[in-house]
Amino acid sequence: MSAIFPRVALIGLGLIGSSLAHAIRRAGLADTITGYARSTETRAKARALHFCDAVCETAQEAVRDADCVILCAPVGAFAELAAAIGPALKPGAVLTDAGSVKMAVVRDVGPHVPDGIHFIPGHPIAGTEQSGPESGFAELFDGRWCILTPLPGADGEAVARLTSFWQGCGSRVEIMEPKHHDLVLAITSHVPHLIAYNIVGTAADLEEVTQSEVIKYSAGGFRDFTRIAASDPTMWRDVFLNNREAVLEILQRFTEDLTALQRAIRWGDGDALFNLFTRTRAIRRSIIAAGQDSPQPNFGRTPPASG
């Protein structure tokens, strides 16, 4: 494939930034990749891994002459980053991001975008529980959706080019309003992470059950929650601080539903339990049919050796 953007700048070189670099190289989506990360340690790791052509000491330097700039840092850092790079952006460049919230990104980045820059917020729905420049891999976005939330009056050609870019990374692309994005992600990602973090915290704090027991018997279901509860703390703190309204709305629904289940258990209403447990099976089947999860039992985990 010929380069969609001759020069791409990745601001943030953790799981998403490094995976993007690998995916860009796999498909030849850019001729040159520059990168920047706030911490000296991350820049040094990224240099050693060679997934960028140049890892720069400042964000301004990284975005110079770039045709596409992708913010891949935790969203709490976006306002400061946008203020820093705004004046250095090349006229006609596409400025996008990989942040998990979109209204706050429009709010924080928008005011710093000069005229003549195509600001198109985006969010690839892909990740793992690992973080850092060494955790990235080219296949992360394969078959996953990337949501773009262009603002009213966005340039159609720029949106089309960014769409082709994400498709080149292996993604399928959807266009959405920022507000709707934030609500959809609150239920498909943010509240699931919150309750996973919460149950792991509850388990850690029990007095009557030891931590060692929680760990030994985690294959009963608990271990599933520990995966997403091992995700990057800074990224997730920023998600919750920046999608407050939608998260609180979905959390309210979750709590209402859980209270009804609690009542069903207290009063021995087996039919209510059975009916819910039957409905939820169908959604799993649809997710597998849509290619969004493994059909193998236990996610295809290999059982460890006996003993």
Next chain:
Amino acid sequence: MSAIFPRVALIGLGLIGSSLAHAIRRAGLADTITGYARSTETRAKARALHFCDAVCETAQEAVRDADCVILCAPVGAFAELAAAIGPALKPGAVLTDAGSVKMAVVRDVGPHVPDGIHFIPGHPIAGTEQSGPESGFAELFDGRWCILTPLPGADGEAVARLTSFWQGCGSRVEIMEPKHHDLVLAITSHVPHLIAYNIVGTAADLEEVTQSEVIKYSAGGFRDFTRIAASDPTMWRDVFLNNREAVLEILQRFTEDLTALQRAIRWGDGDALFNLFTRTRAIRRSIIAAGQDSPQPNFGRTPPASG
């Protein structure tokens, strides 16, 4: 390995019963395996799969002359099954089970156990989201823990034999009080299942987000919950009806903790969020170190082909 129990009877031939049959055959733990399932369809499937030497039309017939009888049905069926097989049990036989709760099993099965039978409740902490006789496999118990909850005065030799049996199936064995078992499992298995079922139900019922959106963007975290929310509805209804007290206690703790998180989000307390999200990472690492989950990102799921 020479047979630990010459004749084993499996009452219930779903995921656990069929996996036990495969594991028993793999290690030669019995010379003869008989089986029984309540539904005609399950008995027919089990016969076609040939993992038992004989699939019987009644539970009484299946337990006749058996040296070890293992109840592998949903725990709500145990009282009736125990009443039916009690008079047919061979003197000196071990009667055990694979139920996910233990106090209720002692309560429901205990009164039907004749003198001279070694009743030793048990629970292998292993499973998948699949069910039925076709879902079983010999490796299910490899490296997983099996908890035995012998009653006061239990015969040491019988407990030792049952321990060897489970070790032969690939398990590690722990002895515990039934009441403590039920509390440990409430946090490591039952409440995790309940909140997984609950979030999947909440997602299905939203008006502002379509089911199709929930499915498409499930890779953001939601899909993880759908796995355990696809578990057998009858089995799980019976678990919640039969471990009410411990489930409600843990649920109360979970809800308190979630309310504190909700408040942290509402008031923008980033430090409280960050501190919890950092603590929970350590538990994941311990579970992997204990061999109870895969160290690979995303549980080692293979990404689907692009497009």
